[in-house]
Amino acid sequence: MTMKSWNRTGTRGAAKKESGAYDKTGEQSEENNHKVHRPSVRNILVLGKTGVGKTSLLNYLYGFDLPVGAGLPKTGKGLHENVITRNGTAYHIFDTWGIEADSLPEWRKEVLALVRKRNTSPHISDWFHAVYYCFSANTARIEAAEIDEILVPLLQSGCKVIVALTNAEDGFRKQEKIEGMKEYLQAELTQRLHRDPKLEIIPVVSIAGETLAGDPISRFGRSEALEAAQYNLTDDIEKRLPAIYKMNVMNKLGAWKERSLLLLANGKISFVLNNNSAKQLIDLINYDLLNTFGAIDADGDKLEEEANEYLLAAGNKKPMDRRWRPEFRRITYVKGYEYSKGLSVGLAVDVASSLLRSAKSIRENLSRRVIKTHAAIIESMQKKA
Ligand SMILES: Nc1nc2c(ncn2[C@@H]2O[C@H](COP(=O)(O)OP(=O)(O)OP(=O)(O)O)[C@@H](O)[C@H]2O)c(=O)[nH]1
Ligand SMILES: [Mg+2]
DSSP: OOOOOOSSSTTOSSOOBOSSSSOTTSHHHHHHHTSSOOOSEEEEEEEESTTSSHHHHHHHHHOOOOOOSTTOOOOOSEEEEEEEEETTEEEEEEEEESOOGGGHHHHHHHHHHHHHHHHTOSSGGGSOSEEEEEEETTTOOOOHHIIIIIIHHHHHTTOOOEEEEESOSSOTTHHHHHHHHHHHHHHHHHHHHTSOOOOEEEEOBOSOEEOTTSOEEOOBOHHHHHHHHHHHHHHHHHHHHHHHHHHHHHHHHHHHHHHHHHHHHHSOOOSTTHHHHHHHHHHHHHHHHHHHHHHHHHHHHHHHHHHHHHHHTTSSOOOOOGGGSOOOOOOOOOOOOOOOOSSHHHHHHHHHHHHHSOHHHHHHHHHHHHHHHHHHHHHHHHHHO
């Protein structure tokens, strides 16, 4: 087998069969798993050709009751967003249907745009928290278009995809088919991506039933799929959060710089004792900088809180390591002019020197200091990263 060993523990390999561990709706286990921390939003995307068992998979994994099978009233082909609220969590389900292999190129744009838009949001609640691609182990058909148009571009965009091999119940040469599909996918994707695709491929049976001989068929693959989704999300959080934080630092400090330069260009500078007016301007600028750091910290806290909500939802994950935030130098003081401490002599010197200094030179000088301070903070962050 060419399966990689990139993740987690020893849960990979043959999926465990479950026997009544979940009630029909899966609600029971939801209840047990999500006692304390429950994110209020979960976005789930499920892809795959028509009839492979996408909706059945969603019902099985998340305990929904979405209508499955052929002959259902359908409103139109496409990517449908359904919101289902369960145990306090709003599941935004993007279930696709009616997709045939030949319509995949046309799908590519819509799916990729949606995934990119959501997965680059600074809010974790906008991301896709699980993306599944289904292939049926009955037909064992994997079309080149599915790999080229959807899987490869998704993986290239940094989206983690869980491949579900549906209809994985015992059957004619089923195990052989499943192993063949796994190997084929792993090899094709490795070749196209020029790297290990780092992809979970999980055999699933979403519908309980019985064989022709009357033997019961149990559902399986649920815990593997949910665990893979949680693992992927944890990884996304760890990788994306520092970048989001950094972007916010850059934006906030950039805005501070702009405000400061505007103030220095237009702020009042008196003719006599102009170092006092300069001091007033620089005090405002420093105060603004301190507030900017405060806002950066508050945003970092919010992001961390949101991350922990998702990380702890599984019940067995540690909260974010407190060192996740990229550090930077907290220069909280843009220097103004020096002030003389003496009384009469000092004042005389101030008056004399201020007469020599033009307002224009003060504006220019202080603007340079603001730009330098800004650059020093940004540089300190880049160096540490
Ligand atoms: N035996 C078995 N049947 C399954 C399994 N998953 C789905 N089915 C059956 O396959 C048929 C299609 O399942 P759906 O979940 O509607 O498939 P879909 O991919 O959502 O189909 P579209 O919405 O039309 O694209 C239904 O009759 C299901 O009962 C499975 O794991 N094992
Ligand atoms: Mg469906």
